[in-house]
Amino acid sequence: MTATPSPPVTIVTGASRGIGAAIARALAEAGHRLVLVARDATRLDATAAELKARGAEVQTVTADLREGGAPAKVVAAAERHFGPPSAVVSNAGTAPSGKIENTTDAELREAFDLHVGAPLAFARACVPAMKRTGQGCLLHLASTASLRGYPFTAAYTAAKHGMVGLARALHAELSGSGIRVYAVCPGFVDSDITRGAAAAVAARGKTTAAEVFARMAAQNRIGRMHSTAEVAATVAHLLRHQPQGCVFDLDRETPAFVD
Numbered sequence: 001m002t003a004t005p006s007p008p009v010t011i012v013t014g015a016s017r018g019i020g021a022a023i024a025r026a027l028a029e030a031g032h033r034l035v036l037v038a039r040d041a042t043r044l045d046a047t048a049a050e051l052k053a054r055g056a057e058v059q060t061v062t063a064d065l066r067e068g069g070a071p072a073k074v075v076a077a078a079e080r081h082f083g084p085p086s087a088v089v090s091n092a093g094t095a096p097s098g099k100i101e102n103t104t105d106a107e108l109r110e111a112f113d114l115h116v117g118a119p120l121a122f123a124r125a126c127v128p129a130m131k132r133t134g135q136g137c138l139l140h141l142a143s144t145a146s147l148r149g150y151p152f153t154a155a156y157t158a159a160k161h162g163m164v165g166l167a168r169a170l171h172a173e174l175s176g177s178g179i180r181v182y183a184v185c186p187g188f189v190d191s192d193i194t195r196g197a198a199a200a201v202a203a204r205g206k207t208t209a210a211e212v213f214a215r216m217a218a219q220n221r222i223g224r225m226h227s228t229a230e231v232a233a234t235v236a237h238l239l240r241h242q243p244q245g246c247v248f249d250l251d252r253e254t255p256a257f258v259d
Helices: 018-029 041-053 070-081 105-133 154-177 192-204 209-219 228-241
Strands: 009-013 033-038 058-062 087-090 136-141 179-185 247-249
Touching (some): 009 018, 009 105, 018 041, 018 087, 018 228, 033 041, 105 136, 154 179, 154 247, 192 209
Parallel strands (some): 009 087, 087 136, 179 247
């Protein structure tokens, strides 16, 4: 008699709102046991309560992933509650914007700590167990800013290029061991972070938040904003089917791997 496989154990960072919360909902629907991570405990608990009410198995870890050792502590918590993680979705991040002369060293450090340092730390913590089982997935929520440049986003664009570079390096090193590594690259996404950024830009100039939001959407090659549900569905599909490839460009009429 064949044993029924255990549901996957998946860590989702930045899971308290926006894209991260949408990913958590999609993976809960797909039967994943979830470890949700964010800095805001109140928002995180609300997301977890919503998913538990739908029957999902969820644990939360309130953590600031900029702090040394935080990713390893998250992985240890996952192991205590459910077992070794099957996948890590590195979604936590920051999106500073401003003229280059106003971009600070602190903004650059924070962007690299969250978009590059934390995913690398999760890889270090999870890869040994994944190698032993010959399977696993490390998925980075990147951006089309990983593939091309946008004005007034020097720190963010540099860090997102670093995230994709990390994913490519991990893919090259780990694909032979059965571990999949992906970088998912949407354009501008209709989220509270994007709308907040539009409001901040409008507050500094002579335009409205709605006009800034429309300009952002127009920069997407698909000619519209991505929805959080669209991004989440892509993540769930990749984790389920684990196709060959690494960098997945969502900002196309037909989304596809680009390498």
